[in-house]
Amino acid sequence: MPRARTVVLLAGAALLARGTRRAMRRRIGASPLWPMPALEEPVSGQGHRARRGPSAHRVLVTERTSPAEGVVQLRLEGPDLPPWEPGAHIDVVLPSGLVRQYSLCGDPADAGTYTIATRLVDDGRGGSREVHEQLHEGAEIEIRGPRNRFPLTDAPAYVFVAGGIGITPVLPMVRAVHAAGTARWRMVYCGRDRATMPYADEAGKLGAEVTSGRPDLGFLAGVPAGTAVYCCGPQGLMDAVAEALPEGRELRVERFTAAAAAPGGAFEVELRRSGRTLTVPADRSVLAAVRDELPNVPYSCRQGFCGTCRQRVLEGEIDHRDELLTDAERDGSMLICVSRCLGERLVLDL
The missing domain is CATH 3.40.50.80 (Nucleotide-binding domain of ferredoxin-NADP reductase (FNR) module)
Structure with missing residues (x-):
């Protein structure tokens, strides 16, 4: 260890x-x-098309360069982009609707501009290839954040x-x-x-x-x-x-990929507003079990990075396993794609 x-x-x-x-x-x-293995693209996944939230911004790709073999750098410009500090990243909503996270690697004092870079991962989950093949100068995309x-x-x-x-x-x-x-x-x-x-x-x-x-x-x-x-x-x-x-x-x-999840036992989840109760087996996520009953519950990354699947918890002790929420945000809510129950029962506001 x-x-x-x-x-x-x-x-x-x-x-x-x-x-x-x-x-x-x-x-x-x-x-x-x-x-050294090729890094996976920053963690997210696929599912429902990303929903535009209050932190969403439309940006234009104004410059595309290649700072190294297999790497694309994009300069993104838009009005009223929030300031950021070293270590921050943004969510990029790709043309297909996939959401990926990329670190900001430019100049924090360059107002109205964000710079990101991504390496093409041939055996990845498709996000890096979409960036390399579809995001050229003049493309307009949606981003969210930044978060740090x-x-x-x-x-x-x-x-x-x-x-x-x-x-x-x-x-x-x-x-x-x-x-x-x-x-x-x-x-x-x-x-x-x-x-x-x-x-x-x-x-x-x-x-x-x-x-x-x-x-x-x-x-x-x-x-x-x-x-x-x-x-x-x-x-x-x-x-x-x-x-x-x-x-x-x-x-x-x-991390560029989610940490390996620790094992967990089965537990019960009540969907209070829907009046349904279901069992989450040890080998399934809360998200997967809930979507069997409520197929329209949104999600994106399925690995605890993007926050799309965050739900309010009315009762029960949460086993938080995400890489996103702060301690304050974890009080009464969870990312149901990765987090579980420490006891035998959770009640969700669904």
Whole structure:
């Protein structure tokens, strides 16, 4: 078991030091580790066409470039886009209705513009291929957010480790910390080969250690207490970083796929407004069981990332397994695609 405590940050704005904020404004006004596997596209899934909510925005693809082999970068522009901070991501509603999450990797001070990048995953679930084949300059799409469950916290020192397309949420953090000049930092960026590593040149100019092949993580054993350690990349890389850290150090990670679900037993779910009661077997989700009775219940990702299937819970103890909701949002609601019951019975407002 890894000795370091791994923290998947769920929500909240990034709380940067005042010096970091001022400097930013001045500057910009368990798979195997090797060979490194291709990352899945950020987690979502397919189901009903996404519903437009209060945080939805229409944006135009104004620029499409390729920062590395197999990677597409899109510049999205629109009116009144909310501000964002390093670590944030947006939901992209693709032309087919699929919803995918992509980290913002541009400049937070570039008002009215978001930048995302995605690698083509041949054996993925279709989202990355749709981006690569259908989203060209002039395309209009819907986005939601931004949200930040991977915020950059205030710390006296930082360590950043990124693998492949996992550079996207990390690069804005490194830019901010480098520009502030108030904290020590070190970054290791690795990939299969340099040609497939987006933003490798920029990372190198900032002072990152850019390497193709297996990274040397031995330095992590000497990371002092209080250092904020961030990692985004394949699961094998995150596991290796966690194993290399001293006991008691926290590792903050951004996942591109949902964590493996722990087993759970069967339980009963009452649909209060519908007057129906059903049993959720150990090998089925609440969502699947509910949709047998109410086929129009919306969903999208089925992995606890997008929030489409969130439902109000009237009674019962919830076993939260999502990667999205804050503690406050979990009080009285659940994502029925992944979360379960800790007891024998739940009552949903359905």
